Amino acid sequence: MLRLVNISKSFGEVKSLENVNFAVWPGEVVGLLGDNGAGKSTLVKIITGYHRPDPGGEIYFHGRRVENLTVPQARRLGVETVYQEKALADKQSLWRNIFMGRELSNRFGFLDVARMRRETEALMTAKMGFTSKAVTTDTVVRTLSGGERQGVAITRALHFDAELIILDEPTMALSLSETRKVLDFVTSIPQAGKSCIFIDHNIFHVYPVVDRIVVLDRGRVAGEFAKAEVTLDELLERLYRVAKTGEMT
Ligand SMILES: Nc1ncnc2c1ncn2[C@@H]1O[C@H](COP(=O)(O)OP(=O)(O)OP(=O)(O)O)[C@@H](O)[C@H]1O
Ligand SMILES: [Mg+2]
Numbered sequence: 001m002l003r004l005v006n007i008s009k010s011f012g013e014v015k016s017l018e019n020v021n022f023a024v025w026p027g028e029v030v031g032l033l034g035d036n037g038a039g040k041s042t043l044v045k046i047i048t049g050y051h052r053p054d055p056g057g058e059i060y061f062h063g064r065r066v067e068n069l070t071v072p073q074a075r076r077l078g079v080e081t082v083y084q085e086k087a088l089a090d091k092q093s094l095w096r097n098i099f100m101g102r103e104l105s106n107r108f109g110f111l112d113v114a115r116m117r118r119e120t121e122a123l124m125t126a127k128m129g130f131t132s133k134a135v136t137t138d139t140v141v142r143t144l145s146g147g148e149r150q151g152v153a154i155t156r157a158l159h160f161d162a163e164l165i166i167l168d169e170p171t172m173a174l175s176l177s178e179t180r181k182v183l184d185f186v187t188s189i190p191q192a193g194k195s196c197i198f199i200d201h202n203i204f205h206v207y208p209v210v211d212r213i214v215v216l217d218r219g220r221v222a223g224e225f226a227k228a229e230v231t232l233d234e235l236l237e238r239l240y241r242v243a244k245t246g247e248m249t
Contacts, residue, residue, distance in 0.1 A: 007020045151182075
């Protein structure tokens with residue numbers, strides 16, 4: 001699905017990423033771990049076309065090299081990113097958020113509001129698991145809970161055939177049950193044949209839902225393993241070691 005080769009990113013004197021090699025396979029959930037400032041969000045912003053990497057690095061989608069990746073191009077290639085805060089347009093209704101930038105129109109070229117409402121309604125029951133009677137397709141997103149907002153953002157990504165869904169700390173500031181919902185969404189991503197990069201500081205959230213784990217430390221890949229290779233205890237032990245020495249083993 002995606003391969004980054006020798007990716008570096010400097011901001012003036014600060015080297016946020018240094019020769020990072022990173023790949024995501026189709027149908028795979030990769031957990032990206034690392035301390036504050038390790039470079040996780042910078043890596044995400046390179047994949048979404050928001051940051052241009054330093055010269056010398058290479059980006060491949062589906063095995064094909066992409067030079068000068070831009071945000072719209074990354075979107076066309078199927079990259080969708082869900083952030084805790086910026087994912088949705090607060091003042092707009094739920095159905096408008098679902099179809100934002102991809103509005104359906106009828107054969108006269110007018111917005112097909114009825115159909116967008118209908119499809120949103122179907123997604124709400126089938127995918128988002130909304131049980132609250134208070135939430136309808138016309139509900140303004142600002143009034144939704146954090147978990148419900150995440151649900152809308154992730155459902156949108158799945159609905160529009162995103163190939164790679166990136167979640168950068170989606171459970172930050174969420175309640176226990178809302179977090180559970182987000183983790184269930186993550187589990188449904190490979191079931192839908194899509195890939196995911198999941199960033200979260202809570203290893204107890206990450207471990208159960210990922211296939212592979214990549215650990216960043218001060219801009220470098222400090223370690224990488226399939227979940228089948230490490231128990232949760234071993235992973236914790238290694239993360240402590242990275243924090244102390246910068247080495248995994
Ligand atoms: N636009 C920028 N300009 C200057 N420095 C930046 C910029 N973006 C990131 N950095 C620096 O790059 C380093 C990595 O930041 P990044 O946001 O990628 O870390 P992170 O792993 O996502 O951390 P966190 O877990 O706290 O979100 C930090 O030292 C940060 O200050
Ligand atoms: Mg970050």
